[in-house]
Amino acid sequence: MVTNPQSNEDQKHLNERLRSLKIDRAPAPSAANKNRSPKLLLLGIAVLVALAAFAYLFLFSGTKTISAATVRVESAGATPGASILSATGYVVAHHKIAVGAKVMGRVAWIGVEKGDLVQEGQVLVRLEDTEFRAQVNQARANLASAQARLDQLRTGSRPQEKMRDKAAVLQAEARLRTAEAEYQRTERLFRDGVASKSELDRALAERDTAAALVEAAKQSSTMTDIGPRPEEIRAAEAEVQQMKAALEYAQTQMEATQIKAPVSGTVLERIVERGEMVSPSAFGGSGARTSVVDLADLTDLQVELDISQTDFSRLKMDQKAEIIPEAYPNLKYTGYIEEIAPEANRAKSTIQVKVKVENPDQQLRPEMNARVNFLADNSANKENSSTGRILVPKLAVVKKDNGAFVFVIKGDKVEQRAIRAGGEIGDDYQVLEGLSGNESVALNGADKLRDGDRVKVQ
Numbered sequence: 001m002v003t004n005p006q007s008n009e010d011q012k013h014l015n016e017r018l019r020s021l022k023i024d025r026a027p028a029p030s031a032a033n034k035n036r037s038p039k040l041l042l043l044g045i046a047v048l049v050a051l052a053a054f055a056y057l058f059l060f061s062g063t064k065t066i067s068a069a070t071v072r073v074e075s076a077g078a079t080p081g082a083s084i085l086s087a088t089g090y091v092v093a094h095h096k097i098a099v100g101a102k103v104m105g106r107v108a109w110i111g112v113e114k115g116d117l118v119q120e121g122q123v124l125v126r127l128e129d130t131e132f133r134a135q136v137n138q139a140r141a142n143l144a145s146a147q148a149r150l151d152q153l154r155t156g157s158r159p160q161e162k163m164r165d166k167a168a169v170l171q172a173e174a175r176l177r178t179a180e181a182e183y184q185r186t187e188r189l190f191r192d193g194v195a196s197k198s199e200l201d202r203a204l205a206e207r208d209t210a211a212a213l214v215e216a217a218k219q220s221s222t223m224t225d226i227g228p229r230p231e232e233i234r235a236a237e238a239e240v241q242q243m244k245a246a247l248e249y250a251q252t253q254m255e256a257t258q259i260k261a262p263v264s265g266t267v268l269e270r271i272v273e274r275g276e277m278v279s280p281s282a283f284g285g286s287g288a289r290t291s292v293v294d295l296a297d298l299t300d301l302q303v304e305l306d307i308s309q310t311d312f313s314r315l316k317m318d319q320k321a322e323i324i325p326e327a328y329p330n331l332k333y334t335g336y337i338e339e340i341a342p343e344a345n346r347a348k349s350t351i352q353v354k355v356k357v358e359n360p361d362q363q364l365r366p367e368m369n370a371r372v373n374f375l376a377d378n379s380a381n382k383e384n385s386s387t388g389r390i391l392v393p394k395l396a397v398v399k400k401d402n403g404a405f406v407f408v409i410k411g412d413k414v415e416q417r418a419i420r421a422g423g424e425i426g427d428d429y430q431v432l433e434g435l436s437g438n439e440s441v442a443l444n445g446a447d448k449l450r451d452g453d454r455v456k457v458q
Contacts, residue, residue: 063454066442068409072391072428073437083322083373085314086426089305091325091368093296094356097263099124100291102256103132104279107272112293114270118261125259125272125292132254139250143243150236153228165221172217176210183207259292268366269294296366301357302338303370306350310432311423315340319374321355326369334358335372373426391428396441397421406435407442407449409457414442416451 105127112124186203189195270293272278277288303323307315317340323333338356345352355372357364364370396406397419404421407414419434440457442449449455 063412063456064445064449065456065458066446066449067444068440068457069393069396069443071431071435071437071439071441074389074391082376083426084376085307085311085374086371086424087305087307087311087374088369088371088424089303089355091357091364091366091370092302092304092354093268093298093366094300094302095263096268096294096296096366097265098291099259099262099293099295100281101125101127101259101278101289102280103127103253104277104288105129105132105257107274107276107278107292110270110272110274110292112267112270114267116267118265118267118295120261120264122261123258124261124267125278127257127259127278129254129257132250132257136247136250136254139243139247143240143247146236146239146243150233150240153233153236162221162224165217165224169214169217169221172210172214176207176214179203179207179210261295263295263297265295265297267293268296298366299360301360301364301366303335303355303357303372305353305355305372306345306348307353308423309344309349309351311430312351315353315374320377321375322373323355323357324371324373325364326371328363331363333360333364337374389425390431390435390437391425392419392421392431392435392441393428393443394424395443396446397429398447407446407451407453408435409440409442409455412454412456414449414451414453414455416449 107125108128109126110124111122111126112118118124183200183203183206186195186200190197190200272289272292278292279288279290281290315337317337319337321335321337323335325331325333335355335357337353339354341352344350392406397404398406403418405416405418408417417434420432422430422432424430442455
């Protein structure tokens with residue numbers, strides 16, 4: 001019997017279809033299983049969100065928002081009139097005078113108050129002068145006595161004195177004649193054996209004494225006629241000069257009880273009160289005041305500054321400057337360098353410079369803070385015109401432990417870098433070491449940063 005291949009293929013296909021139509025006897029899924037699938041999906045999504053939040057916090061929770069600035073490179077040469085250096089100092093009086101007393105005494109009167117304008121020679125304070133007046137009177141009396149003695153010596157002896165001395169000579173001569181006659185009689189009697197030897201000796205002694213008295217009377221009369229010796233007159237003249245000097249000194253001491261203004265100016269401070277003791281500075285340890293007022297000429301003012309040695313080479317005598325007091329930032333004064341200290345301050349590495357204020361007024365007062373902008377001229381910094389200087393904002397510099405550093409921005413992190421800062425130039429510091437220029441540095445909040453902190457520049 002012959003089999004048809006096509007029929008066999010159809011039979012196989014039919015059998016496969018019948019098997020596919022068998023009933024599935026496995027239990028049907030419950031309703032709880034159907035609801036579980038969406039919950040699992042939601043749980044998975046929540047886990048993914050939590051992981052994403054954790055990753056965000058891990059990566060960005062330490063990020064600090066900062067502002068940044070670029071380190072500038074500026075040519076050291078400047079056009080005439082441009083500011084080449086800015087520094088802050090104090091306004092001072094060019095000549096501040098502490099007016100003191102020349103003598104010790106008690107204050108009896110005060111004629112000025114703080115802020116008063118005074119003229120040279122004006123009496124500021126008077127001291128009690130009773131003792132000084134007594135000393136003047138005593139010195140005047142001593143001078144009068146010495147002068148009278150000198151006048152007496154210069155005038156010489158009076159006629160009556162000369163006549164008296166001549167009469168004394170005559171009296172001595174008469175006594176000598178009497179003694180000579182007595183001696184002659186005694187000698188004859190001695191030869192005749194009537195008088196004794198002792199009587200003769202006594203007569204001889206009286207004769208010699210009378211002769212000596214005659215000579216003394218003659219010398220005295222001669223001196224009376226001649227007058228005093230030149231040496232005595234010179235000694236009396238010297239005594240008069242000494243008494244005059246003593247009187248002048250006493251008068252000077254008394255005049256010193258009136259304390260006067262040595263110059264015209266303004267009273268900065270009244271130091272003493274009525275009834276207080278004052279004394280010269282040499283006796284300041286006595287507990288008394290040594291000064292009565294502080295005085296200054298407020299039309300002669302300077303600004304005193306300490307300039308870093310690294311910036312000093314840009315300044316010179318008579319260099320022009322612009323002065324801006326902190327109390328009046330809208331006011332500007334002109335000035336120039338009037339004084340430069342002959343030596344530097346080793347401890348601060350600075351050199352003191354004083355700028356004279358050319359146009360001071362009543363607003364500018366001693367001890368005010370003031371900013372001075374030094375101006376360039378045609379010859380300023382010619383030797384440095386081809387070089388540049390690196391400037392970094394002051395807000396970017398952190399000073400700590402006698403050092404200075406900045407935070408350089410590297411991508412999303414900062415790198416702490418030590419620098420050596422020079423002088424102030426406006427709102428910047430000149431950088432001598434540590435930066436090459438054009439770096440981006442953290443500006444605000446730099447003192448809160450740490451090396452390697454993540455940052456975000458706003």
